[in-house]
Amino acid sequence: MAKHEPDLSLLFHALSDPTRRAILTRLAEGPAAVSELSAPTALRLPTVMRHLSVLEMAGLIASSKDGRVRTCAIVPEALLPMRSWLDEQRAIWEARLDRLEDQVMKLMQERGT
Amino acid sequence: MAKHEPDLSLLFHALSDPTRRAILTRLAEGPAAVSELSAPTALRLPTVMRHLSVLEMAGLIASSKDGRVRTCAIVPEALLPMRSWLDEQRAIWEARLDRLEDQVMKLMQERGT
DNA sequence: TTCATGCTTAGCCATACAGCTAACTATATA
DNA sequence: TATATAGTTAGCTGTATGGCTAAGCATGAA
Numbered sequence: 563m564a565k566h567e568p569d570l571s572l573l574f575h576a577l578s579d580p581t582r583r584a585i586l587t588r589l590a591e592g593p594a595a596v597s598e599l600s601a602p603t604a605l606r607l608p609t610v611m612r613h614l615s616v617l618e619m620a621g622l623i624a625s626s627k628d629g630r631v632r633t634c635a636i637v638p639e640a641l642l643p644m645r646s647w648l649d650e651q652r653a654i655w656e657a658r659l660d661r662l663e664d665q666v667m668k669l670m671q672e673r674g675t
Numbered sequence: 676m677a678k679h680e681p682d683l684s685l686l687f688h689a690l691s692d693p694t695r696r697a698i699l700t701r702l703a704e705g706p707a708a709v710s711e712l713s714a715p716t717a718l719r720l721p722t723v724m725r726h727l728s729v730l731e732m733a734g735l736i737a738s739s740k741d742g743r744v745r746t747c748a749i750v751p752e753a754l755l756p757m758r759s760w761l762d763e764q765r766a767i768w769e770a771r772l773d774r775l776e777d778q779v780m781k782l783m784q785e786r787g788t
Numbered sequence: 789t790t791c792a793t794g795c796t797t798a799g800c801c802a803t804a805c806a807g808c809t810a811a812c813t814a815t816a817t818a
Numbered sequence: 819t820a821t822a823t824a825g826t827t828a829g830c831t832g833t834a835t836g837g838c839t840a841a842g843c844a845t846g847a848a
Contacts, residue, residue: 571691578687590767597824609807611826630815630824638768645761648754654703655751710794722837724796743794743845
Protein backbone atom coordinates (compact mmCIF):
# COMPACT_ATOMS: atom_id res chain seq x y z
CA MET A 563 0.00 0.00 0.00
CA ALA A 564 1.55 3.24 -1.13
CA LYS A 565 1.40 6.22 1.17
CA HIS A 566 -0.06 8.67 -1.32
CA GLU A 567 -1.51 10.97 1.27
CA PRO A 568 0.50 14.14 0.75
CA ASP A 569 -2.57 16.35 1.02
CA LEU A 570 -3.96 15.05 4.28
CA SER A 571 -1.80 17.48 6.21
CA LEU A 572 -3.03 20.39 4.11
CA LEU A 573 -6.59 19.21 4.55
CA PHE A 574 -6.45 18.83 8.30
CA HIS A 575 -4.57 22.06 8.69
CA ALA A 576 -7.13 23.93 6.61
CA LEU A 577 -9.90 22.57 8.81
CA SER A 578 -8.12 23.36 12.06
CA ASP A 579 -9.21 26.99 11.98
CA PRO A 580 -12.72 27.96 13.13
CA THR A 581 -12.92 30.87 10.69
CA ARG A 582 -12.16 28.55 7.80
CA ARG A 583 -14.71 25.99 9.00
CA ALA A 584 -17.26 28.79 9.27
CA ILE A 585 -16.50 29.86 5.72
CA LEU A 586 -16.99 26.30 4.55
CA THR A 587 -20.30 26.01 6.35
CA ARG A 588 -21.36 29.30 4.83
CA LEU A 589 -20.34 28.10 1.38
CA ALA A 590 -22.32 24.93 1.86
CA GLU A 591 -25.43 27.07 1.39
CA GLY A 592 -24.20 28.06 -2.01
CA PRO A 593 -21.42 29.94 -3.80
CA ALA A 594 -20.53 33.41 -2.56
CA ALA A 595 -18.31 36.32 -3.42
CA VAL A 596 -15.24 37.15 -1.38
CA SER A 597 -16.82 40.19 0.26
CA GLU A 598 -19.94 38.22 1.14
CA LEU A 599 -17.70 35.74 2.91
CA SER A 600 -15.76 38.39 4.74
CA ALA A 601 -18.84 40.30 5.88
CA PRO A 602 -19.82 38.13 8.86
CA THR A 603 -16.28 37.51 10.06
CA ALA A 604 -15.18 40.75 11.74
CA LEU A 605 -11.93 40.21 9.89
CA ARG A 606 -10.35 42.40 7.24
CA LEU A 607 -10.58 41.41 3.65
CA PRO A 608 -6.91 40.50 3.16
CA THR A 609 -7.14 38.20 6.15
CA VAL A 610 -10.18 36.47 4.73
CA MET A 611 -8.42 36.23 1.37
CA ARG A 612 -5.60 34.37 3.09
CA HIS A 613 -8.06 31.92 4.62
CA LEU A 614 -9.67 31.43 1.25
CA SER A 615 -6.34 30.68 -0.34
CA VAL A 616 -5.57 28.13 2.36
CA LEU A 617 -8.91 26.47 1.66
CA GLU A 618 -8.27 26.54 -2.05
CA MET A 619 -4.74 25.12 -1.68
CA ALA A 620 -6.23 22.27 0.31
CA GLY A 621 -8.68 21.68 -2.54
CA LEU A 622 -11.69 22.37 -0.34
CA ILE A 623 -13.00 25.24 -2.42
CA ALA A 624 -12.68 26.50 -5.96
CA SER A 625 -13.05 30.03 -7.20
CA SER A 626 -13.44 31.89 -10.44
CA LYS A 627 -13.52 35.53 -11.32
CA ASP A 628 -16.27 37.17 -13.34
CA GLY A 629 -15.72 40.85 -13.92
CA ARG A 630 -14.31 42.18 -10.71
CA VAL A 631 -16.09 39.74 -8.47
CA ARG A 632 -14.61 36.43 -7.43
CA THR A 633 -17.05 33.67 -6.61
CA CYS A 634 -16.10 30.81 -4.33
CA ALA A 635 -17.73 27.39 -4.10
CA ILE A 636 -17.11 24.22 -2.14
CA VAL A 637 -15.57 21.14 -3.77
CA PRO A 638 -17.64 18.35 -2.23
CA GLU A 639 -15.28 15.51 -3.09
CA ALA A 640 -12.44 17.24 -1.27
CA LEU A 641 -13.41 15.66 2.01
CA LEU A 642 -13.08 12.14 0.63
CA PRO A 643 -9.40 11.55 1.51
CA MET A 644 -10.13 12.62 5.04
CA ARG A 645 -13.16 10.41 5.22
CA SER A 646 -11.19 7.38 4.07
CA TRP A 647 -8.40 8.11 6.52
CA LEU A 648 -11.00 8.28 9.27
CA ASP A 649 -12.58 5.04 8.13
CA GLU A 650 -9.21 3.30 8.03
CA GLN A 651 -8.37 4.49 11.50
CA ARG A 652 -11.76 3.53 12.85
CA ALA A 653 -11.35 0.08 11.38
CA ILE A 654 -8.01 -0.45 13.08
CA TRP A 655 -9.04 1.14 16.34
CA GLU A 656 -12.21 -0.89 16.54
CA ALA A 657 -10.41 -4.08 15.68
CA ARG A 658 -8.05 -3.30 18.52
CA LEU A 659 -11.02 -2.71 20.84
CA ASP A 660 -12.51 -6.04 19.78
CA ARG A 661 -9.27 -7.87 20.52
CA LEU A 662 -9.18 -6.24 23.90
CA GLU A 663 -12.75 -7.31 24.54
CA ASP A 664 -11.89 -10.85 23.55
CA GLN A 665 -9.05 -10.91 26.02
CA VAL A 666 -11.31 -9.72 28.77
CA MET A 667 -13.85 -12.40 27.88
CA LYS A 668 -11.15 -15.05 27.94
CA LEU A 669 -9.91 -13.80 31.28
CA MET A 670 -13.38 -13.95 32.73
CA GLN A 671 -13.90 -17.49 31.42
CA GLU A 672 -10.60 -18.62 32.90
CA ARG A 673 -11.71 -17.23 36.21
CA GLY A 674 -14.77 -19.40 35.99
CA THR A 675 -17.32 -16.58 36.00
CA MET B 676 -28.32 23.50 17.93
CA ALA B 677 -25.52 24.63 20.22
CA LYS B 678 -22.06 25.04 18.80
CA HIS B 679 -20.27 22.91 21.35
CA GLU B 680 -17.29 22.20 19.17
CA PRO B 681 -14.48 23.89 21.04
CA ASP B 682 -12.15 20.93 20.55
CA LEU B 683 -12.56 20.49 16.82
CA SER B 684 -9.73 22.92 16.19
CA LEU B 685 -7.45 21.05 18.56
CA LEU B 686 -8.44 17.79 16.95
CA PHE B 687 -7.84 18.88 13.37
CA HIS B 688 -4.63 20.60 14.32
CA ALA B 689 -3.34 17.50 16.07
CA LEU B 690 -4.04 15.46 12.95
CA SER B 691 -2.46 17.95 10.58
CA ASP B 692 1.03 16.66 11.29
CA PRO B 693 2.30 13.49 9.55
CA THR B 694 4.46 12.52 12.51
CA ARG B 695 1.47 12.66 14.81
CA ARG B 696 -0.67 10.65 12.39
CA ALA B 697 2.12 8.08 12.20
CA ILE B 698 2.23 7.88 15.99
CA LEU B 699 -1.52 7.33 16.07
CA THR B 700 -1.30 4.59 13.47
CA ARG B 701 1.48 3.01 15.45
CA LEU B 702 -0.59 3.20 18.62
CA ALA B 703 -3.51 1.59 16.87
CA GLU B 704 -1.55 -1.67 17.05
CA GLY B 705 -1.48 -1.35 20.81
CA PRO B 706 -0.14 0.77 23.66
CA ALA B 707 3.52 1.73 23.62
CA ALA B 708 6.10 3.48 25.73
CA VAL B 709 7.38 6.92 24.81
CA SER B 710 10.75 5.62 23.69
CA GLU B 711 9.11 2.94 21.55
CA LEU B 712 7.18 5.68 19.83
CA SER B 713 10.20 7.85 19.28
CA ALA B 714 12.39 5.04 17.93
CA PRO B 715 11.04 4.93 14.35
CA THR B 716 10.75 8.68 13.94
CA ALA B 717 14.31 9.96 13.49
CA LEU B 718 13.28 12.71 15.91
CA ARG B 719 14.67 13.44 19.33
CA LEU B 720 12.78 12.38 22.39
CA PRO B 721 11.73 15.86 23.56
CA THR B 722 10.32 16.53 20.12
CA VAL B 723 8.29 13.34 20.22
CA MET B 724 7.15 14.22 23.72
CA ARG B 725 5.81 17.47 22.38
CA HIS B 726 3.85 15.64 19.69
CA LEU B 727 2.50 13.27 22.30
CA SER B 728 1.35 16.14 24.46
CA VAL B 729 -0.41 17.71 21.48
CA LEU B 730 -2.16 14.40 20.85
CA GLU B 731 -3.06 14.10 24.52
CA MET B 732 -4.37 17.68 24.71
CA ALA B 733 -6.59 16.90 21.75
CA GLY B 734 -7.87 13.87 23.62
CA LEU B 735 -6.61 11.47 20.98
CA ILE B 736 -4.38 9.50 23.31
CA ALA B 737 -4.11 8.87 27.01
CA SER B 738 -1.01 7.99 28.97
CA SER B 739 -0.07 6.69 32.35
CA LYS B 740 3.20 6.23 34.10
CA ASP B 741 4.26 2.97 35.68
CA GLY B 742 7.62 3.18 37.34
CA ARG B 743 9.75 5.28 35.05
CA VAL B 744 8.03 4.21 31.88
CA ARG B 745 5.11 6.12 30.43
CA THR B 746 2.69 4.09 28.35
CA CYS B 747 0.49 5.72 25.71
CA ALA B 748 -2.71 4.39 24.21
CA ILE B 749 -5.28 5.66 21.75
CA VAL B 750 -8.67 6.94 22.87
CA PRO B 751 -10.98 5.47 20.22
CA GLU B 752 -13.95 7.73 20.89
CA ALA B 753 -11.81 10.81 20.36
CA LEU B 754 -12.48 10.76 16.64
CA LEU B 755 -16.24 10.94 17.13
CA PRO B 756 -16.61 14.76 17.11
CA MET B 757 -14.65 14.87 13.89
CA ARG B 758 -16.74 12.13 12.40
CA SER B 759 -19.96 13.91 13.22
CA TRP B 760 -18.64 17.18 11.83
CA LEU B 761 -17.74 15.35 8.65
CA ASP B 762 -21.16 13.74 8.48
CA GLU B 763 -22.89 17.07 9.00
CA GLN B 764 -20.85 18.68 6.29
CA ARG B 765 -21.41 15.82 3.92
CA ALA B 766 -25.13 16.05 4.51
CA ILE B 767 -25.23 19.74 3.66
CA TRP B 768 -22.84 19.47 0.76
CA GLU B 769 -24.72 16.61 -0.77
CA ALA B 770 -28.04 18.34 -0.33
CA ARG B 771 -26.54 21.28 -2.15
CA LEU B 772 -25.36 18.98 -4.92
CA ASP B 773 -28.84 17.52 -5.20
CA ARG B 774 -30.42 20.96 -5.47
CA LEU B 775 -27.94 21.83 -8.17
CA GLU B 776 -28.80 18.66 -10.00
CA ASP B 777 -32.48 19.50 -9.77
CA GLN B 778 -31.86 22.89 -11.28
CA VAL B 779 -29.95 21.36 -14.15
CA MET B 780 -32.80 18.90 -14.74
CA LYS B 781 -35.33 21.71 -14.74
CA LEU B 782 -33.20 23.72 -17.14
CA MET B 783 -32.95 20.79 -19.50
CA GLN B 784 -36.70 20.25 -19.35
CA GLU B 785 -37.38 23.90 -20.11
CA ARG B 786 -35.14 23.65 -23.11
CA GLY B 787 -37.26 20.80 -24.34
CA THR B 788 -34.56 18.15 -24.39
C1' DT C 789 25.15 3.53 47.11
C1' DT C 790 26.23 4.01 42.49
C1' DC C 791 25.08 3.91 37.75
C1' DA C 792 22.30 3.40 33.76
C1' DT C 793 17.75 4.15 31.86
C1' DG C 794 13.61 6.71 30.67
C1' DC C 795 11.40 10.50 30.81
C1' DT C 796 10.95 15.58 31.72
C1' DT C 797 12.00 20.58 31.73
C1' DA C 798 14.18 24.73 30.15
C1' DG C 799 15.44 27.29 26.72
C1' DC C 800 17.24 28.36 22.07
C1' DC C 801 16.32 28.93 16.90
C1' DA C 802 14.07 29.26 12.41
C1' DT C 803 9.97 29.17 10.13
C1' DA C 804 4.98 29.45 9.62
C1' DC C 805 0.56 31.56 10.82
C1' DA C 806 -3.05 34.91 11.63
C1' DG C 807 -3.96 39.36 11.97
C1' DC C 808 -3.32 44.19 10.43
C1' DT C 809 -2.59 48.73 7.26
C1' DA C 810 -1.51 50.88 3.12
C1' DA C 811 -1.17 51.10 -1.47
C1' DC C 812 -2.36 49.17 -6.02
C1' DT C 813 -5.23 47.10 -10.08
C1' DA C 814 -9.16 46.43 -12.47
C1' DT C 815 -13.99 46.89 -13.56
C1' DA C 816 -18.46 49.11 -13.27
C1' DT C 817 -21.16 53.18 -13.08
C1' DA C 818 -22.34 58.14 -13.33
C1' DT D 819 -13.58 60.79 -17.98
C1' DA D 820 -14.02 60.60 -12.98
C1' DT D 821 -15.38 57.91 -9.06
C1' DA D 822 -16.78 54.19 -6.47
C1' DT D 823 -16.44 49.14 -5.89
C1' DA D 824 -14.17 44.52 -5.43
C1' DG D 825 -10.10 42.27 -5.11
C1' DT D 826 -5.26 41.98 -4.78
C1' DT D 827 -0.40 42.61 -3.30
C1' DA D 828 3.24 44.03 -0.18
C1' DG D 829 4.92 44.20 3.98
C1' DC D 830 4.70 44.65 9.08
C1' DT D 831 3.81 42.44 13.84
C1' DG D 832 3.24 39.18 17.50
C1' DT D 833 2.53 34.46 18.57
C1' DA D 834 2.65 29.48 17.68
C1' DT D 835 4.99 25.48 15.92
C1' DG D 836 8.48 22.08 15.24
C1' DG D 837 12.98 21.07 15.67
C1' DC D 838 17.19 20.94 18.60
C1' DT D 839 20.67 20.59 22.90
C1' DA D 840 21.67 20.47 27.61
C1' DA D 841 20.64 19.63 31.96
C1' DG D 842 17.59 17.66 35.54
C1' DC D 843 14.72 14.29 37.94
C1' DA D 844 13.24 9.54 39.28
C1' DT D 845 13.42 4.63 39.22
C1' DG D 846 15.38 0.07 38.55
C1' DA D 847 19.58 -2.78 38.47
C1' DA D 848 24.26 -3.88 40.16
